[in-house]
Amino acid sequence: MTDTVRPAADLLRELTELREAVAREGRESYRRWRPGIGRRRFRVSALNLAHYLALRHRDLRELQRELMAHGLSSLGRLEGRVLANLDATLGALRAVNGRPAPHYPRPKAFFRGERLLEADTVELLGPTGGRGVRILVTLPSEAATTPSLLVDLLRQGMDAVRINCAHDDADAWAAMVANLRAAEAVTGRRARILMDLGGPKCRVGTVEGPKEERRLGTGDRFLLVSGSFLSDGEAAIQATCTIPGAVEKLRQGDPVFLDDGKLAGVVDRVLAGGAEVRVTQALPDGVKLKADKGLNFPATDLGLTALTEEDRRDLDFVARTADLIGYSFVQSGNDIRLLQEELATRRPDDWHRIGLVAKIETPVAVRNLPEIIVQAASHQPFGVMIARGDLAVAIGFERLAEMQEEILWICEAAHVPVIWATQVLESLVKKGLPTRGDMTDAAMAARAECVMLNKGPHVVEAVALLDRLLTRMAEHQTKKTPKxxxxxSW
Structure with missing residues (x-):
């Protein structure tokens, strides 16, 4: 990268050619999508997404610097308005070259993407009083028996609740919903209900072995078994997996992660009915192997469908109760289509009114994000959740920050609201005091349309703090644009 800047006439030619190519390639992609778009309001957004993908397949870094040197837009914040931003920059370049500009985009057209994103956010997540970013709270089991908890959360600024269908049962979920409705009557505030389908989440089932040896450190070994525990002599510690077929797919050298990456291991040996795992990295004090902790096999094709039989049973309750449905471990547009077909059988007349939130937690889902967006948003209100826990394990912690940025950009281009999830203000929620890293992460989350807090003993205080933080951040930044x-201060 140099400090050399080409004449404005050369930049005008390059930008004109770029605009023509982006428009042409975007139209071609949109034509392929158009027959399946049943939701009229998504057509403009789909076309803009197509333009954005065409633009971002090019390396524009040198062009950006040269445009900046002429006092023009660097194109760095055009996600929601690709052609309008290019046209405005072209108009300014023509003026610099002393040439008449046909016309600049009208302000209404230039800012249309912002209006569409806001309208889609309100449709999916509901209105919010003054603060642009919503707060979503995962309800603990106590929400079914402690009505005052919902009242406190609403009063502190909660905008939506999340019920995780991987826990509790339909009776408990119904009690949570009833307590929420009662709290709404007390506070005068309304909250949307997101119900998360459990999906094919691999977890530790039962554990066998001496309790004092269940804390694993680097170099230790344990067995993952697909069914019955194996005979003595293989390993002191053994654990079943809640999806037995997953263990059978493991091969020597496959990585294994436990508890959102707190422990990393590798398959050393494949045995009849199991796999021996050697721990390669763990917390300094080790990690206790116990039931219900998550298991991740990022390099192993498990051949699982995103919609399990248990999910289908849960959908009978969820489809008639939830405002939004959270879809776990989505991999493709076909996964979205499968859920939409299930919804159509349960609510044939109005299934397209139910909001859908796709949880992006695997590299495959990241690669297929455009087709996931198009399939979902073409038929119903839609949002994306960046499920940073499983995603970090699947793509590597080093790449998480980079990938969550790209997901934010793609979704803004499609005018799709984003939920920033997993471990936001985790130290405050769990222990009552935030870390400096917690606060910085929460401030970064303000670029999404919604922030999710996990359950914990101090979640009410966390909602209050997040409400204040998001309100302040709204004065300084919108998406990638500083205000x-x-x-x-000086």
Whole structure:
């Protein structure tokens, strides 16, 4: 990268060619999508997404620097308005070259993407009083028996609740919903209900072995078994997997992660009925192997469908109760289509009114995100959850920050709201005091349309703090765009 800047006439030619290519390639992609788009309001968004994908397949870094040197847009914040931003920059370049500009985009057209994103966010997540970013809270089991908890959460600023169908049962979920409705009557505030389908989540089932040896450190070994525990002599510690077929797919050298990456291991040996795992990395004090902890096999094709039989049973309750349905371990547009067909059988007349939230937690889902968006948003209100726990394990912690940025950009281009999830203000929620990293992460989350808090003993305090933080951040930044509010610190 150099400090050399080409004449404005050369930049005008390059940008004109770029605009023509992006428009042409975007139209071609949109034509392929158009027959399946049944939701009229998504057509503009789908076309903009197609333009954005065409643009971002190019390396524009040198062009950006040269445009900046001429005092023009660097194109770095055009996600929601690709052609309008290119046209505005072209108009300015023509003026620099002393040539007449046909016309600049009208302000209404230029900012249409922002209006569409806001309208889609309100449709999916509901309105919010003044603060642009919503707060979503995962309800603990106690929400079924402690009505006052819902009242406190609403009063502190909660906008939506999440019920995780991987836990509790339909009776408990119904009690949570009833307590929420009662709390709404007390507070005068309304909250949307997101019900998360459990999906094919691999977890530790039962554990066998001496209790004092169940804390595993680097170099230790344990067995994952597909069914019955194996005979003595293979390993002191053995654990079943809640999806037995997953263990059978493991091969020597496959990585294994436990408890959102707190422990990493590798398959050393494949045995009849199991696999021996050697721990390669763990917390300094080790990690206790116990039931219900998550298992991840990021390099192993498990051949699982995103919609399990248990999910189908849960859908009977979820489809008639939830405002939004969270879809776990989505991999493709076909996974979305499968759920939509199930919804159509349960609510044939109005299934398209139910909001859908796709949880992006695997590399395959990241690669297929455009087709996931198009299939979902073409038929119903739609949002994306960046499920950072499983995603970090699947793609590597080093790449998480990079990948969550790209997901935010793609979704903004499609005017799709994003939920920033997993371990936001985790230290405050669990222990009552946030870390500096927690606060910085929560501030970064303000670029999404919604932030999710996990359950914990101090979640009410966390909602109150997050409400204040998001309100302040809204004065300084919208998405990637900083707001130049007058500074009063100096």
């Amino acid at each position: 130049l509010r007058a500074l009063r």
